[in-house]
Amino acid sequence: MDKAGLLVALLVFLMGEVGRTEPDSGYCIGNECFTLFRTSGDFLSAQASCRQRKGFLMTVRSSVSHDTLSILLGNFTGSFWIGLQLPSGCPDPTAGLKGYEWVTKDRKSDFTNWLPTFDSSCSAPGCVSVSKQNEFKWTQMPCHGHAEGFLCENNFTEPCPSLPAAPGESVSYVTPYGFGGDDVLSLPPGSVATRKPSEQKYLCHSKKWLHAPWSCEIFEGGCEHKCTVDPNKDPSCYCPAGQTVSPVNKVTCEGGLTDDPCARLRCDHVCYQYKDGSYRCTCENGFQLAADGRTCTDFDECADARQCPGMNVMCVNTVGSFACVCKEGYRASGGQCVDTDECASGPCEHDCVNYPGGYTCTCFEGYVVSQKSPDKCELFCGAAECPAVCDPNNRFQCYCPQGYLAEERDSGTFCVEIDECQFLYCDQNCENSFGSYVCTCNKGYTLVDGFKCVKDEDEETDTGSGMSPSPNIPTESLVPHPGPTQRPAAVTAGWLVGIIVCTVFFIVLLVFGIHVLLSRRGAMETGAALKAPDGETHGLQQVSGDY
Template structure:
């Protein structure tokens, strides 16, 4: 129960730590509302925006009681201060109580009006309202774009706490989550998250769901009210601890005082803190850490191991140092505290068609295409059979395209894509067996071999018993990511003895052929020699005859 209560007030306590650098001068709480004064020159719009940052709005003065609170807060200050009354459009209407103005809460309900006499009723009159001490805090019209000296914010809340029961021996100071102090008896109720401190005992309390809880409370809220640090004891209850040399004041359990000379914690050598459980002292760690196995060191707690963390739908837990945070699952985004499915298809992530799913999306392709395995958001041409019509430019029928593994084939005025049989082409790269597929091919190996890199076959541990091929995954040899393999050949099926016999026969035939050729050359040479000798004798006879004839002619 305490954990739930602590988380319910955490946001309210957080407000007091986020004042955006704006100085709060004073505040007042009554009923279910608190009002704060800011002395910070701003325009009306800027002042309303600053109140909104702190989950409040400019003050509405609907009752005489609210006007009394306003006069108390502004009683010691001069200058004009914005309240949450303005006119959005049109002209002032003096017949209405608010004269055509409305509260910043977008309503006109009011049991009280306090207009400054002689206010401008023209259509050009100023549209925002301020108050000041010099004019008895009457409502005065002021141009919205002119800075006022400051402004008042109004906070609303439920389940308040009544003030603590009085103790004549002590006084009480209350610190509200809206960043201002309230002394004892100045307010009748306080908002959740308010911290009360009694003096001189320094006992602390925090307001949670109409009840005051005494410190130490949850360590996640203002260190549990501890003066130094808060941790969890062995029973997971919050306890305070102090710096070395000091001990916790047992009267209020939150403040620190000087320790005894013989400190029982010194021998424990605790990394962070030491606390007493009765007469026994133990080491402890601050919130978000746990005691290690050595009993003295502190290590980070992985809060996400507790499956109860982030139970809301579509949330997941992320461990952080000393804490954790709840974030949306992938594909979801946080909207108004809930994780809502993101329509990824609205950002057109797919090349063709997109279907939104819970936490993700799925891409699909038009007919004649398929999703590219290497880039699932894109599509590539696909046939899936032996031949398909080519995809041609409607403005240029000669500009046609085919899927990978297909070749263009023109038939008259039509163009088709024909599957390439890679197993009987230069692109065949399988080490052993090849099976053609549409657009690609698949390598496989004989029994006793295993496929490596989709095309290599390496000998395995099994003995080769037959030549039944093993199936393999199809591969595309044109893929730029696949290494181009060295040329390979199918292993020979001839045994070693058969190979030796073939070699001997081949050598014998070669020798026989050489001997026959040599014999043929010798016979041909002898015939040529005899023919040459005979021809030489004839030529010689003819030469002598010619000489004889010539000599006869000369004698005659």
């Protein structure tokens, strides 16, 4: 495998470290590196921070690890989380680590350092911290409590040996975990070594040191300014206009040029000196040189299907680069794109069925998925009649689908389908269906607003031809469906109007009857008043006179 191929694994390893907060101190020994972070937080946040750095909270399994911990915390006060916690239940003083376990889910340890005042009750704190005040002994502490910081541990293989230094020369190192110095005992892959005063740089990979410039994707190839790929497909460094790359270390920029040949070329990105001594324009990674020989345009890396291999992954082109992302319905996990279980978040009103890359909502019996909102359900009958949906706590509170009327019977409440065509909603033709209806027009007419038939201007109606009407089925029913979160009404508007009319007629008839009854009663009382009782006269006298 060539050098570029060998760097792929290293690039993946380093991507988890780019952009992370640098530790306050660090120490490497053997195949382990330990880092100290003075970031206040609880146990879970500290554990998450270590995982983001591709490590875990520090395990203190030996006296060597304990000595390393003492070195890291020697100049700091306050409590710091380590990777020891109580998984469940109560502490057990007779068990290994007294019932606690490392965050690596094991209890292997050749060393213990508990504080003498160990709490073995079932209410004991579930996590452990250390501090200089308590002589770095393991102190029980509530997991939700806040410590002043935490310690992380990273394991690795294939470390590099230290570089020999010539007389008058020194070598400094920077590890991929954000710390370094001149006396790093173990150098993990991704460490960068710099010789001084020559400023030559090297990258640790597979127990070997690669001389800069290396792959441009890793720390800009070690270049002081920018890294690019020359026409021979080898990484190279370049400098700003007026400066040139050092011929000694090939990474740093030095001196101003009195007669800069690149100034005349006016290169968009890079002015490159070829082996024959000529200067030409080239472009940074992710760009290609235009026909004018100096302008750089974006290159679509996604045109190469090999850029993002794997299942359920796709390539997204960006300016000067590209990104491999998971397809919709998938998420990144362990370097692969795995299916996202959307049903776990409860997106459906009734039932949810997950499938690779997506999900679908289903409804309980007697309901269908709403056409307006696929995550909602609405009542559905699909027959001339069906049992109503009643409140289990109130059997008189029942609901029917749109287009049905509730009818109470001895055996319960039923939903009876309404023939909307009887109400003459349509101008011409009406076709009833379960829960709805459809208006159509005769030939030569166009359906408007779902119920009106408008005569076509460019056609003549063939009256009396005996031809059957040509249906023009609208895209929407006249009867609107209820919203997915609303209960359908048990009585339609037409029936409600009929009930109101009958009620008014009954009230008028009742008033008229009362009026007639009162009139007859008044007449009877008047006649009785005119009739005198026995033995009494009304004081009327017979009048006689001439006519």
